[in-house]
Amino acid sequence: MSSKVFRHKPLAPDEQIGRVEPDGKVYEALFGPDKYVGHVEVDTGKVFEARFGPDKEIGRVTLDNGKAYRAKFGPDEYVGHADGDGKLYRHKPLAADEYLGHIQQMPAYAHAGAALLLLVLPAWEAARAEVDAAQAAAKQSAEEAKAAQAAPHPKDNS
Numbered sequence: 001m002s003s004k005v006f007r008h009k010p011l012a013p014d015e016q017i018g019r020v021e022p023d024g025k026v027y028e029a030l031f032g033p034d035k036y037v038g039h040v041e042v043d044t045g046k047v048f049e050a051r052f053g054p055d056k057e058i059g060r061v062t063l064d065n066g067k068a069y070r071a072k073f074g075p076d077e078y079v080g081h082a083d084g085d086g087k088l089y090r091h092k093p094l095a096a097d098e099y100l101g102h103i104q105q106m107p108a109y110a111h112a113g114a115a116l117l118l119l120v121l122p123a124w125e126a127a128r129a130e131v132d133a134a135q136a137a138a139k140q141s142a143e144e145a146k147a148a149q150a151a152p153h154p155k156d157n158s
Contacts, residue, residue, distance in 0.1 A: 003086075005115040007101040007123050014101060018119040020111045026118045040114035047117045061113025068113040079121060082112030088120050100124050 002021050006014035018028045024042045027034040038049040038058070045063045048055035059070045059079070066082035080090045080097065086106035089097035101120045106112050 001105065003106055003111055003115070004104045005101065005119050006104070007120055008099055017101075017123055018115070020103065020115050022107060022111075024110065024114065026114050028119060038114070038118045040110045042108060042110045045110050045113065047114050049118065059113075059117045061110050061117075063109050066109035066112055068116050070117065080116055082106070082109055082116060086112060088112060088116045090121065090124065 002019040004016055005018045005020060007017045009015050016029055018026065018037070019034070020026050020040075024040040025036065026038050026040070028037050036050050038047065038055060040047045040061065045061040046057055047059045047061060047068075049058045057071055059068060060076065061068050061082075066084075067078060068080050068082070069076035070079045078091055080088065080100070082088050082103070086103040087099060088101045088103065090100050092098055100116070103112050103115045
C-alpha cells in the first residue's frame with residue numbers, strides 16, 4: 001500500500017502532493033496520471049531524481065533517525081528530518097525546524113526522507129519563490145509610484 005504525502009498549508013487542510021510506493025518509487029500527484037519523480041533505495045537510503053537517462057543521486061536519508069541530506073560537492077548539506085510519526089521538517093539554522101508536511105502510513109525513514117527531498121522541499125521552494133517574486137513586484141511598483149509622484153508635472157501654457 002502506498003504512503004500519501006501531504007504539504008502543510010497554513011490555516012487550511014494539508015494538500016496531497018504525491019505518494020511513495022513500498023518499493024521506494026516516488027510519484028507527484030497531478031490532474032491525470034501521476035508523474036514519476038524518483039526513487040529511494042530502501043536498504044541504503046540513497047535518493048535519486050528521475051531524469052532522461054540514468055537517475056541522478058540528489059541526497060540520502062539516515063535509516064535510523066530520518067535525517068535527510070542533499071548531495072553536493074564536499075560534505076552533504078543537512079536539509080531536514082522526519083520524525084517517527086511521519087511529520088516532515090525543514091532545517092532552519094539557529095531556530096526550531098519548520099514543519100512542512102507529513103507522510104501517512106510511513107513504512108520506514110527511507111520513504112519519509114524521499115518524500116521530503118523529492119516532493120515536499122521542491123514544493124516549498126517553489127511556493128517561496130512565488131512569494132518572493134510577488135514581494136519584489138510589489139516593491140518595484142511602489143517605488144515607481146513614488147517616483148511618479150515626485151516627478152515634476154508639466155505646466156499648462158494655455
